[in-house]
Amino acid sequence: MKFGIFYEHQMPRPWTATVEFELLNDSLDQIELADKLGYDYAWEVEHHFLEEYSHSSAPEVFLGAASQRTKNIRLGHGVIQLTTNHPARVAERVSTLDLLSKGRVELGMGESSTITELHPFGAHFGTKRAVWEDAVRCIIPMFGDNAVEYHGEHHDFPLRNVLPKPFQKPHPPLWVACSQLDTIKMAGSRGMGALGFQFVSADAAHAWVNAYYNTFTKHQDKLADYATNPNIALVSGFMCADTDEEAMQKADGWTFFQFALGFYSKLGRPVAPGEINLWEEYLKWKDTEKGQKQRQSGLVGSPETLRKKLHKYKDSHIDQVILLNQAGKNSHQDICDSLELFAKEVMPEFHDLDKEHQEWKQAVLAGELELEEINTDDFNFQKQALKKGGS
Numbered sequence: 001m002k003f004g005i006f007y008e009h010q011m012p013r014p015w016t017a018t019v020e021f022e023l024l025n026d027s028l029d030q031i032e033l034a035d036k037l038g039y040d041y042a043w044e045v046e047h048h049f050l051e052e053y054s055h056s057s058a059p060e061v062f063l064g065a066a067s068q069r070t071k072n073i074r075l076g077h078g079v080i081q082l083t084t085n086h087p088a089r090v091a092e093r094v095s096t097l098d099l100l101s102k103g104r105v106e107l108g109m110g111e112s113s114t115i116t117e118l119h120p121f122g123a124h125f126g127t128k129r130a131v132w133e134d135a136v137r138c139i140i141p142m143f144g145d146n147a148v149e150y151h152g153e154h155h156d157f158p159l160r161n162v163l164p165k166p167f168q169k170p171h172p173p174l175w176v177a178c179s180q181l182d183t184i185k186m187a188g189s190r191g192m193g194a195l196g197f198q199f200v201s202a203d204a205a206h207a208w209v210n211a212y213y214n215t216f217t218k219h220q221d222k223l224a225d226y227a228t229n230p231n232i233a234l235v236s237g238f239m240c241a242d243t244d245e246e247a248m249q250k251a252d253g254w255t256f257f258q259f260a261l262g263f264y265s266k267l268g269r270p271v272a273p274g275e276i277n278l279w280e281e282y283l284k285w286k287d288t289e290k291g292q293k294q295r296q297s298g299l300v301g302s303p304e305t306l307r308k309k310l311h312k313y314k315d316s317h318i319d320q321v322i323l324l325n326q327a328g329k330n331s332h333q334d335i336c337d338s339l340e341l342f343a344k345e346v347m348p349e350f351h352d353l354d355k356e357h358q359e360w361k362q363a364v365l366a367g368e369l370e371l372e373e374i375n376t377d378d379f380n381f382q383k384q385a386l387k388k389g390g391s
Helices: 019-037 059-067 087-100 115-121 125-143 182-190 202-218 244-250 252-266 278-285 289-295 303-315 332-345 347-352 354-365 381-390
Strands: 002-007 041-044 074-081 105-110 148-151 156-160 174-178 193-197 232-240 299-301 320-326
Touching: 002 019, 002 074, 002 232, 002 347, 019 041, 019 059, 019 332, 041 059, 041 105, 041 320, 059 074, 059 087, 074 087, 074 174, 087 105, 087 125, 087 156, 105 125, 105 193, 115 125, 125 148, 174 182, 182 193, 182 202, 202 232, 202 303, 202 354, 232 244, 232 252, 232 303, 232 332, 244 299, 244 332, 252 278, 252 289, 252 320, 299 303, 303 332, 303 347, 320 332, 332 347, 347 354
Parallel strands: 002 041, 002 320, 041 074, 074 105, 105 174, 174 193, 193 232, 232 299, 232 320
Antiparallel strands: 148 156
């Protein structure tokens, strides 16, 4: 199993004059530390205008800085919004970062899920999947050695040689955001890695992993001529401390992340600047029954607790667990201490098990191991919640 770290650049109110400066530079320090400790990936999102939830609007700049302070850790766009970026600019920025990092870029691509972000760029919620697919078809040839032109439904690009070209050939590994569970199957059909959030149970993880690999091997329908990337990575809340109680106390930011994510994704209308103080709303929510339940989720606990939880991920054949502990008001010192303790007490055991996992995956991809077909509707809590809400 591989391990990544994840950055939304969350910044709850109240804000000071230097808080963004401190946040970005602390995050770079954390990634530099993670690289030295042997973590495999550092992922950063792209979001726009989402106050408090994410102040990460220029990931290519931040990851470019990280590339110069690290040597081995993979640098992941998790994800670039293809609905709010021109395809040629995406190819240019990704290739430049790949050159600066000597081939350490992972290219995650997504649609954006909020009209607060989409509308200022002239993008629309109803067409975002079609725009995303059209952009993928447009971008991939730009990584090649020759000049390209593209004439699609949403993008029209004249003959040009898009420069520079990436260090990795034919291009960095491709991923797609899977904020909705059904998108996991879509990622498999497109031959891309799936970037999702933690599952509600081990049985659910087993069902969705099987669905991904069965779709990848039996029903693949690529959007363009690109190298496939069979991988499932899951983001999970994270805090590692000497005791479960200490970890829980230091991981308050994880529940803020969940609250803020739900707020922006479910609102259904643009959010005016300064309209709401998310941190104050969160403080009201955290003591509710739902808020208290959410505090129990994620990889939060002592090394022994995290070891037990991770074995369930391992048994479900998850490729990578992405650890989210820059969230809410989690302190820089607690984040660094957590990364160090986990790297010392937990991570080596699961790194050692990765050879066994890769052998399992190669057998699946080669058709030597048949995975059970499981009805994922029984494990789609998002659809079930919608049905309950409409009944």
